[in-house]
Amino acid sequence: MPELPEVETTRRGLQRRLRGLRVADVIVRERRLRYRITPGLRGKLAGRRVSRIARRGKYLLFYLDDGCLLCHLGMSGSFRITGGGQAAGSHDHLDIVFGGGKILRYRDPRKFGAVLWVGGEVLRHKLLAGLGPEPLGKGFGGDYLYEQSRGRSASVKQFIMDSRVVAGVGNIYANESLFIAGIHPARHAGRVSRRRYEALAAAIRQVLQRAIRKGGTTLRDFVRDDGQPGYFGQTLAVYQRGGEACPACGGVIRSSVLGQRSTFYCPRCQR
DNA sequence: AGAGGTACCTGGCAGC
DNA sequence: TGCTGCCAGGTACCTC
Numbered sequence: 001m002p003e004l005p006e007v008e009t010t011r012r013g014l015q016r017r018l019r020g021l022r023v024a025d026v027i028v029r030e031r032r033l034r035y036r037i038t039p040g041l042r043g044k045l046a047g048r049r050v051s052r053i054a055r056r057g058k059y060l061l062f063y064l065d066d067g068c069l070l071c072h073l074g075m076s077g078s079f080r081i082t083g084g085g086q087a088a089g090s091h092d093h094l095d096i097v098f099g100g101g102k103i104l105r106y107r108d109p110r111k112f113g114a115v116l117w118v119g120g121e122v123l124r125h126k127l128l129a130g131l132g133p134e135p136l137g138k139g140f141g142g143d144y145l146y147e148q149s150r151g152r153s154a155s156v157k158q159f160i161m162d163s164r165v166v167a168g169v170g171n172i173y174a175n176e177s178l179f180i181a182g183i184h185p186a187r188h189a190g191r192v193s194r195r196r197y198e199a200l201a202a203a204i205r206q207v208l209q210r211a212i213r214k215g216g217t218t219l220r221d222f223v224r225d226d227g228q229p230g231y232f233g234q235t236l237a238v239y240q241r242g243g244e245a246c247p248a249c250g251g252v253i254r255s256s257v258l259g260q261r262s263t264f265y266c267p268r269c270q271r
Numbered sequence: 272a273g274a275g276g277t278a279c280c281t282g283g284c285a286g287c
Numbered sequence: 288t289g290c291t292g293c294c295a296g297g298t299a300c301c302t303c
Contacts, residue, residue: 001296034279034298058297075296076281091281110280112297127299154274163298170297260276262295 002073004135004168005211007058010079014060015053017081018104022049023064025097029088033108034074037094038117045069045096045117057131057167061122068122074112080105131167135204140166142198149189149197158259159189160204169204172239173211175264177203179238184270185263186256210235238264 002010026042038044048064055061060079062069073079082103088095094106094115106115118125133139148165149156159165161174169177178185180203183196192200214235237247242255246266256263 003297072297074280074298108280109282110296112280114298152273158274161297171295259274260296 001075001170001172002058002077003170003172003211004058004208005173005214007055007060007073007168008212009215010073011053011055011060014062014079014081014104017102018050018062018098019052020049021098021100021102022047023096024099025095027088027095027097028093029095030093030111033093033111034072034114035116037115041115041117044119056123056128057134057163058170059128063122067117067119070114070116070118070122070125070127071106072114072127074108074110074114076110077106077108077113080107130164132163132165133167135166135169135208140201140205142194142201145197145201146192146194149192152189154189155186155258156183156189156192156200157185157261157263160200161259161261166204169208171261172236173204173207175239176207176236179265179270180207182270184267185258185265187271238266240264 023045026045028037028041031037031039044067045064048066051063051065053060053062058072060071060073062071082105084097084101084103086105088105089107091109092105092107093111096104098104106113114127116125116127122128133144145160145165149159152159154162157174157178160169160177161171175185177200181196181200183192183200238253240262241253242264244253245251246253246269249266249268251266251268253264253266256265
């Protein structure tokens with residue numbers, strides 16, 4: 001499933017190849033994603049030029065001349081660019097055709113994604129307005145996590161996966177960063193020290209940056225914008241490794257469920 | 272305000 | 288082998 005590094009990898013690839021291009025046509029095959037794809041999208045986009053592509057959490061923001069296409073890949077979404085000869089598959093819900101013939105194709109078997117046109121200031125959009133700071137940006141760090149977490153009884157894992165606390169930390173990287181920081185995922189967020197939040201913030205930045213450098217960690221059906229699958233799961237220390245040996249101490253990695261999410265940790269290394 | 276639960280969807284896989 | 292049924296997983300939203 002696309003996590004923040006995959007989204008960032010996608011953003012970089014798409015920006016490199018689409019910036020400055022003008023939309024010629026839009027083909028919507030399936031409108032029912034998490035939300036309905038904005039009706040009349042063709043009229044909104046046609047003739048507009050892509051000025052840049054940004055990211056906010058796991059949302060992709062395609063800035064056009066006078067508005068923004070706000071997209072989310074959900075669980076199984078991917079973008080790719082085709083030359084035009086490729087026939088659309090059954091899960092290829094949207095094509096954005098550019099002048100010159102390049103096609104940006106959105107595929108999403110599970111339809112958890114979103115493609116919405118936002119005419120005004122996109123960062124004030126309901127889906128973005130409440131997001132916490134970017135984990136790789138200013139405003140995020142140990143002090144911030146410490147202050148935000150006081151008095152909170154939810155587990156530290158659920159806390160860092162709350163998009164209002166920090167944007168875009170999903171299940172994989174929550175597991176991995178807690179392992180690196182040596183913090184037990186079920187520990188109450190309000191009972192983690194400032195010093196340990198410092199370690200956790202550093203771990204979150206480290207795992208995300210490393211995955212971005214690797215081109216994105218992927219488990220199943222993420223496809224990079226060049227159409228190549230991006231399997232990098234072998235670099236994960238604990239995620240989906242329940243019953244295996246901890247790479248740090250050799251003990252057995254445990255799996256459990258926290259907030260309806262699969263959770264992996266080493267009970268010896270994480271307290 | 273915070274915590275917990277639910278819905279959305281479908282490929283993949285476990286169990287029969 | 289073939290069918291059925293369950294579940295993951297990100298996020299918003301609802302309820303308590």
